Amino acid sequence: xxxxxxxxxxxxxxxxxxxxxxxxxxxxxxxxxxxxxxxxxxxxxxxxxxxxxxxxxxxxxxxxxxxxxxxxxxxxxxxxxxxxxxxxxxxxxxxxxxxxxxxxxxxxxxxxxxxxxxxxxxxxxxxxxxxxxxxxxxxxxxxxxxxxxxxxxxxxxxxxxxxxxxxxxxxxxxxxxxxxxxxxxxxxxxxxxxxxxxxxxxxxxxxxxxxxxxxxxxxxxxxxxxxxxxxxxxxxxxxxxxxxxxxxxxxxxxxxxxxxxxxxxxxxxxxxxxxxxxxxxxxxxxxxxxxxxxxxxxxxxxxxxxxxxxxxxxxxxxxxxxxxxxxxxxxxxxxxxxxxxxxxxxxxxxxxxx
Amino acid sequence: xxxxxxxxxxxxxxxxxxxxxxxxxxxxxxxxxxxxxxxxxxxxxxxxxxxxxxxxxxxxxxxxxxxxxxxxxxxxxxxxxxxxxxxxxxxxxxxxxxxxxxxxxxxxxxxxxxxxxxxxxxxxxxxxxxxxxxxxxxxxxxxxxxxxxxxxxxxxxxxxxxxxxxxxxxxxxxxxxxxxxxxxxxxxxxxxxxxxxxxxxxxxxxxxxxxxxxxxxxxxxxxxxxxxxxxxxxxxxxxxxxxxxxxxxxxxxxxxxxxxxxxxxxxxxxxxxxxxxxxxxxxxxxxxxxxxxxxxxxxxxxxxxxxxxxxxxxxxxxxxxxxxxxxxxxxxxxxxxxxxxxxxxxxxxxxxxxxxxxxxxxxxxxxxxxxxxxxxxxxxxxxxxxxxxxxxxxxxxxxxxxx
Numbered sequence: 001x002x003x004x005x006x007x008x009x010x011x012x013x014x015x016x017x018x019x020x021x022x023x024x025x026x027x028x029x030x031x032x033x034x035x036x037x038x039x040x041x042x043x044x045x046x047x048x049x050x051x052x053x054x055x056x057x058x059x060x061x062x063x064x065x066x067x068x069x070x071x072x073x074x075x076x077x078x079x080x081x082x083x084x085x086x087x088x089x090x091x092x093x094x095x096x097x098x099x100x101x102x103x104x105x106x107x108x109x110x111x112x113x114x115x116x117x118x119x120x121x122x123x124x125x126x127x128x129x130x131x132x133x134x135x136x137x138x139x140x141x142x143x144x145x146x147x148x149x150x151x152x153x154x155x156x157x158x159x160x161x162x163x164x165x166x167x168x169x170x171x172x173x174x175x176x177x178x179x180x181x182x183x184x185x186x187x188x189x190x191x192x193x194x195x196x197x198x199x200x201x202x203x204x205x206x207x208x209x210x211x212x213x214x215x216x217x218x219x220x221x222x223x224x225x226x227x228x229x230x231x232x233x234x235x236x237x238x239x240x241x242x243x244x245x246x247x248x249x250x251x252x253x254x255x256x257x258x259x260x261x262x263x264x265x266x267x268x269x270x271x272x273x274x275x276x277x278x279x280x281x282x283x284x285x286x287x288x289x290x291x292x293x294x295x296x297x298x299x300x301x302x303x304x305x306x307x308x309x310x311x312x313x314x315x316x317x318x319x320x321x322x323x324x325x326x327x328x329x330x331x332x333x334x335x336x337x338x339x340x341x342x343x344x345x346x347x348x349x350x351x352x353x354x
Numbered sequence: 355x356x357x358x359x360x361x362x363x364x365x366x367x368x369x370x371x372x373x374x375x376x377x378x379x380x381x382x383x384x385x386x387x388x389x390x391x392x393x394x395x396x397x398x399x400x401x402x403x404x405x406x407x408x409x410x411x412x413x414x415x416x417x418x419x420x421x422x423x424x425x426x427x428x429x430x431x432x433x434x435x436x437x438x439x440x441x442x443x444x445x446x447x448x449x450x451x452x453x454x455x456x457x458x459x460x461x462x463x464x465x466x467x468x469x470x471x472x473x474x475x476x477x478x479x480x481x482x483x484x485x486x487x488x489x490x491x492x493x494x495x496x497x498x499x500x501x502x503x504x505x506x507x508x509x510x511x512x513x514x515x516x517x518x519x520x521x522x523x524x525x526x527x528x529x530x531x532x533x534x535x536x537x538x539x540x541x542x543x544x545x546x547x548x549x550x551x552x553x554x555x556x557x558x559x560x561x562x563x564x565x566x567x568x569x570x571x572x573x574x575x576x577x578x579x580x581x582x583x584x585x586x587x588x589x590x591x592x593x594x595x596x597x598x599x600x601x602x603x604x605x606x607x608x609x610x611x612x613x614x615x616x617x618x619x620x621x622x623x624x625x626x627x628x629x630x631x632x633x634x635x636x637x638x639x640x641x642x643x644x645x646x647x648x649x650x651x652x653x654x655x656x657x658x659x660x661x662x663x664x665x666x667x668x669x670x671x672x673x674x675x676x677x678x679x680x681x682x683x684x685x686x687x688x689x690x691x692x693x694x695x696x697x698x699x700x701x702x703x704x705x706x707x708x709x710x711x712x713x714x715x716x717x718x719x720x721x722x723x724x725x726x727x728x729x730x731x732x733x734x735x736x737x738x739x740x741x742x743x744x745x746x747x748x749x750x751x752x753x754x755x756x757x
Contacts, residue, residue: 113431114430183656185657190488190657213428214431215426231486231497231498233434234434234486234593236425236434271413272428273431274429
């Protein structure tokens with residue numbers, strides 16, 4: 001057990017019933033984090049998969065339902081199957097235990113700007129890690145703003161024995177509006193980082209959404225972390241390159257990131273990052289990997305394939321080539337070359353985008 | 355002596371910054387304007403206002419035409435400044451009156467040395483900037499987004515009322531970057547002008563010509579931070595470019611508005627005598643020898659903490675180089691009690707305006723001239739003069755030669 005127990009100074013800032021309204025009112029009351037200040041424990045033993053850049057793409061009709069989308073229970077089953085395929089373990093719990101420990105404080109970063117990560121996908125991940133004894137109250141689902149989480153369909157919760165969910169802006173203001181006191185520098189970027197990462201997590205998961213981006217080509221696992229820094233607006237020049245890679249290489253993020261999950265249930269292949277229903281389609285997939293670069297490369301290929309199928313130009317021909325994947329590989333964050341990525345396809349073939 | 359300077363500098367920064375003390379002062383000033391609504395900083399929607407400079411693009415995207423970046427902004431995204439957002443294909447500013455700093459400062463603190471000396475400027479800022487200077491002294495507001503700072507909502511007419519109540523002849527749009535809160539500065543300046551309050555901007559000069567010319571219709575003075583005189587510095591240290599700033603300076607000279615220049619000298623990065631000489635010659639040729647230029651002392655901060663404060667000798671050298679190049683009014687800034695803070699008559703050499711810290715003695719300035727020899731000193735010396743300023747119209751393009 002670490003010194004970051006849930007019974008420390010984490011204060012109630014929102015009664016469960018009033019959580020949404022209080023946060024909507026501006027979060028001025030704030031949420032005090034445990035502020036344990038500890039370094040994240042070393043990651044569990046690496047998966048025995050021969051290729052770290054193995055990416056699992058699991059597809060199922062249940063993931064492509066319209067309306068409220070799949071249930072977390074159904075997603076959970078598929079997620080467990082994907083986890084087993086990723087590690088080669090017979091039991092899903094053994095797979096999850098490779099990435100997380102019961103004493104971890106897991107921060108699950110979702111993307112709620114424009115087309116969001118579906119809550120059912122995120123909650124399935126939170127449930128899945130519960131199988132290894134990581135209690136739900138040690139899991140925080142988060143993004144920049146509580147308001148954006150609420151609009152995306154998440155239930156805000158600051159305390160209690162369930163999964164917590166709030167934005168960085170809900171944190172108690174200590175002169176930095178929920179961000180670290182220190183400026184973290186990585187390559188071309190210099191940013192404050194959400195204290196949900198620096199003060200209240202020992203492990204990170206990116207629960208991203210697969211969609212088009214008007215500058216970077218795609219938004220996926222890595223660009224999701226633009227929502228972890230205080231100044232993402234500074235880093236959109238040159239197709240967000242090398243800034244996406246540099247942001248992900250920030251030490252607090254890089255050291256904690258254990259798992260990359262991308263919601264490809266209804267991806268969007270054009271017009272992002274805003275929601276454009278006419279360019280979404282029922283791919284019915286989840287992408288799971290430990291290599292964030294490989295996960296995004298696979299996601300990029302899916303979007304490119306779909307664009308080609310409907311007669312749209314590749315990103316590069318629209319003057320928005322996906323440059324940041326190569327930059328990320330150059331920084332040692334993962335594998336960008338598809339030829340060196342092992343794609344495990346479960347269900348329909350992963351490049352069947354019809 | 356240096357230790358004393360350093361201590362004083364820190365105090366200066368604390369006063370000028372936008373921390374908690376500034377906000378307390380802001381609240382005190384805001385009380386002057388009955389009916390002001392206080393925001394909690396987490397609801398920038400309270401200050402959402404139509405942006406003035408943008409073009410609509412396909413798929414609900416917009417192109418911002420306010421500054422040289424010309425950001426193409428997709429729906430739900432923001433521009434580089436972080437304070438302008440595409441909402442459903444309409445471009446909005448999120449900081450119209452959403453002030454994170456408000457103080458009553460000596461005008462000398464801007465610094466403006468040839469503009470109504472001994473008076474005060476009601477100085478305000480919002481979050482955001484269209485550059486990212488790694489040495490920014492006010493980065494805790496300039497590099498933040500509106501929802502990340504505590505703010506007060508003060509509409510333009512209320513700001514003017516505060517200035518009048520506090521008997522401040524000037525409003526200063528400063529601390530962060532007024533270009534990014536353009537609409538607010540524009541409207542407040544327009545209202546202020548009608549009610550006898552002038553307006554100045556303390557800016558990086560990173561603004562496109564049409565927007566600058568429009569804004570100057572309502573301003574009475576401008577101070578521009580010329581960060582350096584090399585493209586390399588602008589790119590590497592500011593994430594910007596030099597030429598647009600020089601273009602803006604030429605526009606200001608063409609308009610004829612009172613303009614002063616500040617150059618923050620940073621050891622090893624922009625402090626060479628050769629660069630200073632080149633800059634000074636450019637200023638003489640493009641803005642005239644009378645433009646006041648301030649060489650200011652750098653102190654380590656933000657992302658440049660590995661360099662020492664600028665040696666006083668470096669500032670002295672820069673001042674001499676600039677004056678040798680033909681500039682007549684060159685100052686040393688951020689160094690209290692330095693003789694380079696004074697205004698000297700270029701003809702007789704006597705002190706015309708003596709400055710010790712923010713105490714200013716103008717007894718040797720008579721009707722805008724040296725009391726000793728009568729030489730006219732360029733500047734804005736009365737409020738009537740400030741409010742009488744009208745920008746020169748842009749000369750129409752020459753007609754094409756007839757064949």
